[in-house]
Amino acid sequence: MRMLLTPGPVEVPFDVSIRGSMRMISHRGPEFSSLYSDLLHQLSRLFEVEEPPIPIPGSGTGALDALCGNLISPGDRVISISCGFFGERFREIASRCGASLEIIDVPWGESLEVHHLLEALERFPNARAILLTHNETSTGVLNPVEDLAGSVPKDGPLILLDAVSSAGAMPCLPERWGIDGVAASSQKGLMAPPGVGLVWLSKRAWSRAQEVRCPSYSMDLKLYKKNLTDAPETPYTPPVSLYAQLLKGVEIILSSGKEEWWKSRARISRALCAAVEAMGLDLLVKSPNRRSPGLTAIKMPPNLANGVRSSLKGMGLQVAGGQGGLKDSLIRIAHYTDMDWPEVCMIIGSLWRALNDLGVRADVGCALETANKIMSER
Amino acid sequence: MRMLLTPGPVEVPFDVSIRGSMRMISHRGPEFSSLYSDLLHQLSRLFEVEEPPIPIPGSGTGALDALCGNLISPGDRVISISCGFFGERFREIASRCGASLEIIDVPWGESLEVHHLLEALERFPNARAILLTHNETSTGVLNPVEDLAGSVPKDGPLILLDAVSSAGAMPCLPERWGIDGVAASSQKGLMAPPGVGLVWLSKRAWSRAQEVRCPSYSMDLKLYKKNLTDAPETPYTPPVSLYAQLLKGVEIILSSGKEEWWKSRARISRALCAAVEAMGLDLLVKSPNRRSPGLTAIKMPPNLANGVRSSLKGMGLQVAGGQGGLKDSLIRIAHYTDMDWPEVCMIIGSLWRALNDLGVRADVGCALETANKIMSER
Numbered sequence: 001m002r003m004l005l006t007p008g009p010v011e012v013p014f015d016v017s018i019r020g021s022m023r024m025i026s027h028r029g030p031e032f033s034s035l036y037s038d039l040l041h042q043l044s045r046l047f048e049v050e051e052p053p054i055p056i057p058g059s060g061t062g063a064l065d066a067l068c069g070n071l072i073s074p075g076d077r078v079i080s081i082s083c084g085f086f087g088e089r090f091r092e093i094a095s096r097c098g099a100s101l102e103i104i105d106v107p108w109g110e111s112l113e114v115h116h117l118l119e120a121l122e123r124f125p126n127a128r129a130i131l132l133t134h135n136e137t138s139t140g141v142l143n144p145v146e147d148l149a150g151s152v153p154k155d156g157p158l159i160l161l162d163a164v165s166s167a168g169a170m171p172c173l174p175e176r177w178g179i180d181g182v183a184a185s186s187q188k189g190l191m192a193p194p195g196v197g198l199v200w201l202s203k204r205a206w207s208r209a210q211e212v213r214c215p216s217y218s219m220d221l222k223l224y225k226k227n228l229t230d231a232p233e234t235p236y237t238p239p240v241s242l243y244a245q246l247l248k249g250v251e252i253i254l255s256s257g258k259e260e261w262w263k264s265r266a267r268i269s270r271a272l273c274a275a276v277e278a279m280g281l282d283l284l285v286k287s288p289n290r291r292s293p294g295l296t297a298i299k300m301p302p303n304l305a306n307g308v309r310s311s312l313k314g315m316g317l318q319v320a321g322g323q324g325g326l327k328d329s330l331i332r333i334a335h336y337t338d339m340d341w342p343e344v345c346m347i348i349g350s351l352w353r354a355l356n357d358l359g360v361r362a363d364v365g366c367a368l369e370t371a372n373k374i375m376s377e378r
Numbered sequence: 379m380r381m382l383l384t385p386g387p388v389e390v391p392f393d394v395s396i397r398g399s400m401r402m403i404s405h406r407g408p409e410f411s412s413l414y415s416d417l418l419h420q421l422s423r424l425f426e427v428e429e430p431p432i433p434i435p436g437s438g439t440g441a442l443d444a445l446c447g448n449l450i451s452p453g454d455r456v457i458s459i460s461c462g463f464f465g466e467r468f469r470e471i472a473s474r475c476g477a478s479l480e481i482i483d484v485p486w487g488e489s490l491e492v493h494h495l496l497e498a499l500e501r502f503p504n505a506r507a508i509l510l511t512h513n514e515t516s517t518g519v520l521n522p523v524e525d526l527a528g529s530v531p532k533d534g535p536l537i538l539l540d541a542v543s544s545a546g547a548m549p550c551l552p553e554r555w556g557i558d559g560v561a562a563s564s565q566k567g568l569m570a571p572p573g574v575g576l577v578w579l580s581k582r583a584w585s586r587a588q589e590v591r592c593p594s595y596s597m598d599l600k601l602y603k604k605n606l607t608d609a610p611e612t613p614y615t616p617p618v619s620l621y622a623q624l625l626k627g628v629e630i631i632l633s634s635g636k637e638e639w640w641k642s643r644a645r646i647s648r649a650l651c652a653a654v655e656a657m658g659l660d661l662l663v664k665s666p667n668r669r670s671p672g673l674t675a676i677k678m679p680p681n682l683a684n685g686v687r688s689s690l691k692g693m694g695l696q697v698a699g700g701q702g703g704l705k706d707s708l709i710r711i712a713h714y715t716d717m718d719w720p721e722v723c724m725i726i727g728s729l730w731r732a733l734n735d736l737g738v739r740a741d742v743g744c745a746l747e748t749a750n751k752i753m754s755e756r
Contacts (some may be wrong), residue, residue: 002401004402004403004404006404006406007692009403009404009405009615009618010402011401011402012402017399017400017401018399019398019399019400020397020398020399020400020619021395021396021397021398021399022395022398023386023389023390023395024382024387024388024389024390024395025382026382026384026387027387027572028384028698029696040687057435057436057573058435058436058440058441058596058597058619059435059614059615059616060614060615061595061596061615062435062613064594064595064596065390065595065596065597069593069594089595092595093595096592096593096594096595097593098593098597112437117427121647133457134754135550158738179645184606185615187615192620193402193617193618193620194405194615194617194618195435195573195616195617195618195619195620213474214474215447215448215469215474215476215593215594216443216473216474216559216593216597217439217442217443217467217470217474218437218439218440218442218443218471219435219443219594220474233517235439235441236437236438236439237437237438237563237565237572238569238573239437239572239573239617239620240387240572241571241573242397242571242573242617246740276449304686310660318404319408320406334524366507373662
């Protein structure tokens with residue numbers, strides 16, 4: 001058994017993987033138009049939005065670049081509230097577009113809360129945008145984006161969301177929540193290989209984009225929007241085979257019923273968290289309702305993080321360590337994808353064995369029973 | 379039979395295609411490092427350069443964006459000499475970075491010549507960069523880039539080259555020729571699916587890049603250069619499976635012997651051109667030594683371009699029409715990839731039949747005999 005449990009790229013489901021070998025088609029013709037049209041339609045269903053999220057060639061980082069490049073003009077005051085590594089990267093990306101940044105740092109492992117946002121709005125009333133991270137992959141925090149967005153006045157700053165590691169694996173409903181811009185990516189909750197970014201803008205954001213000169217031609221979303229007709233086209237060559245793979249990933253989620261899919265991911269997360277705690281380990285994120293349904297960050301006993309990771313690697317399971325200051329004290333296990341009870345057993349049993357081999361005793365039976373109780377809740 | 383003969387994406391060879399279904403690997407680990415290291419090494423061999431071309435997620439347009447974004451600061455005077463659609467796009471991309479453009483337009487179908495460049499250098503002595511297109515896909519012109527670069531003084535403007543549709547299918551030797559920056563892409567002469575751009579900088583260009591603030595985080599080549607060590611890493615998630623496919627495409631070229639590969643592509647081009655002329659058709663590019671080894675643009679009898687294209691499509695062969703003002707008077711046939719005599723017969727015989735069905739008579743035997751003579755030269 002060999003399984004990628006790192007926070008992206010993820011283990012790509014077979015039906016998605018196999019499309020990577022598709023016979024190539026021209027991107028100027030009815031076959032691609034039909035693929036692209038399906039992709040736009042299914043993505044719109046997934047995000048419950050009227051205008052489709054736009055796929056662009058690139059990584060999640062590229063999608064964040066496109067989001068900022070289309071909505072931030074040099075000198076714009078931008079509030080960045082960050083609780084981890086990816087919040088800081090979002091900030092760096094905005095600063096490249098000339099944003100005048102107002103920074104609020106929340107300790108790693110904690111979440112962005114409404115009071116942080118209200119303080120920021122009071123301190124910087126003329127901000128033009130707020131940068132938020134949905135699922136902070138470096139710590140396994142799920143930020144309460146719906147509540148956060150709900151606390152910003154309708155005529156307030158644009159709310160820009162990094163949903164790179166949330167989209168697909170958990171609800172991300174920008175139109176319903178009142179978000180203005182979203183960046184996502186193919187290789188995490190959408191279960192495709194890396195190489196496609198997604199960018200969605202609200203009507204208000206599209207009108208802001210008209211005023212902004214995007215410094216990059218290939219990331220100018222206005223060029224994309226022109227051709228989103230019945231027979232949609234891209235302004236330049238798209239990564240055709242990756243689009244086909246991404247479409248399949250989205251279809252897997254939609255055909256399972258997206259609400260049920262999201263509930264299942266959250267259930268797996270709760271089961272793993274409970275099992276980990278039953279084995280006497282601590283989770284980085286204290287508050288249960290701020291734990292990511294897609295990724296769990298587990299504190300390791302002193303100096304054991306690397307040993308546990310390499311022991312798991314020896315069994316075939318590849319997990320991530322911490323990032324930044326947490327590099328040597330965490331392991332992070334991603335579970336964005338099509339997992340169920342067998343994978344939960346695999347993770348718990350293997351983690352238990354790795355700890356056991358390193359002299360850390362725990363009751364694996366109790367851990368599995370705890371997990372099973374949660375997995376049996378429907 | 380069904381075959382893509384459009385100027386990219388191309389028909390992907392089977393051995394390249396199949397790697398698109400590879401089992402996903404983490405981009406932080408020895409497996410990816412080894413793949414990436416091989417890719418950098420083989421690309422360096424192909425371009426005969428000391429420092430490797432850098433693969434980035436994106437299209438050829440994205441690679442051009444990265445080239446300009448890393449080397450052009452707002453206000454820099456930049457000379458753009460264009461002979462087609464893609465020369466104009468390169469110009470537009472540079473203008474997004476704030477270039478102050480000095481424009482020279484050469485009629486479509488003609489090539490950029492040393493005298494154009496010398497005039498430009500005299501008129502704009504303080505230019506910081508010159509934009510050149512290697513293979514102008516809209517017209518099938520191959521510009522004499524080695525001669526052009528040789529005519530620019532060593533301390534003159536940086537020479538930036540759009541090699542998006544040349545790399546792989548014809549010699550592109552930037553270090554030997556004295557080019558400073560090159561943008562290329564995966565989906566044409568390198569025979570992989572679209573989604574990877576390549577950017578190469580000379581030592582002089584790297585030192586210029588130090589002074590430029592790249593407006594895009596994901597396209598900042600300095601972030602890439604940091605980790606090009608023995609176990610190279612990318613600054614953010616790369617399109618892993620596309621890198622594996624691109625590596626295979628490059629390996630096919632190198633294992634055939636790149637000089638021999640290039641000679642074969644050029645021979646196919648000459649054979650097709652001669653056959654087309656033997657059928658009484660005109661080529662857009664008058665000068666034989668300015669015709670692209672990768673793509674042939676054929677003038678169609680009045681009002682027949684669309685008919686011929688759709689007739690070829692009916693036989694399974696997908697070719698392109700003209701671009702811009704040439705939209706309805708040309709067909710363009712790409713032959714960047716692993717073709718030989720059978721494909722030449724297929725193209726000539728099918729084109730002859732399409733014309734014949736539309737009432738245009740030609741001697742197909744003579745066309746094939748003419749082509750055969752050229753294909754037999756070794």
